[in-house]
């Protein structure tokens with residue numbers, strides 16, 4: 001395949017702040033010629049390209065649009081301006097227990113979530129033992145119990161186990177290595193190393209510099225929703241340090 005795997009062209013998205021109080025008529029009249037009340041752009045005018053096999057860390061202070069960018073790449077959010085083109089399927093290691101249905105068992109959820117990500121039942125049957133084993137002993141023992149009885153750690157482990165088994169070429173991760181206990185974290189690291197060794201493409205949002213420098217060659221630095229550095233991961237972290245010290 002030629003050309004970039006992910007291409008953002010003047011990408012922008014607009015959100016509406018949750019407002020506790022209802023706007024009064026006077027506010028609406030005063031604001032009618034400006035940005036509609038409560039609206040803001042968490043990301044705007046962002047352009048970049050990511051090639052197959054790139055490993056990209058997204059860095060920036062809290063609330064600068066990093067997770068929003070991942071959700072745009074994942075197709076969960078639709079841009080209001082510009083465009084995002086993604087060529088290839090995405091394994092979103094984002095909200096790991098998000099797709100689970102609490103009334104279903106771990107086994108049923110594995111088929112449900114795997115299915116939602118486009119995997120057929122045959123593939124899931126063949127990889128079932130491997131996935132459940134990866135999720136750990138506690139999950140293995142409770143695989144036929146409703147997920148509502150799982151601890152949050154068990155849900156996250158099962159979620160990570162399923163999504164990290166997707167054969168998709170693009171991995172999106174948001175602070176994934178912050179979940180689980182030390183043992184599980186080691187497993188996550190091992191899995192990420194293996195997936196990157198297979199040539200997958202990674203976009204990782206993290207505040208953990210060790211993770212960023214371990215897994216990413218390239219870095220994007222976001223400042224208030226604008227992409228101000230697109231360089232090596234060290235350059236992006238340098239811009240982040242400068243901003244924090246300001």
Ligand SMILES: Nc1ncnc2c1ncn2[C@@H]1O[C@H](COP(=O)(O)OP(=O)(O)OP(=O)(O)O)[C@@H](O)[C@H]1O
Pocket residue numbers: 015016017018042060061062063064065066067068069
């Ligand atoms: N669904 C939403 N509706 C309205 N505002 C939102 C929504 N999601 C996020 N925001 C706001 O958009 C901005 C960017 O959020 P985002 O989660 O992308 O930041 P982030 O850089 O990932 O932050 P952090 O480092 O804290 O995880 C923040 O001001 C956040 O409060």
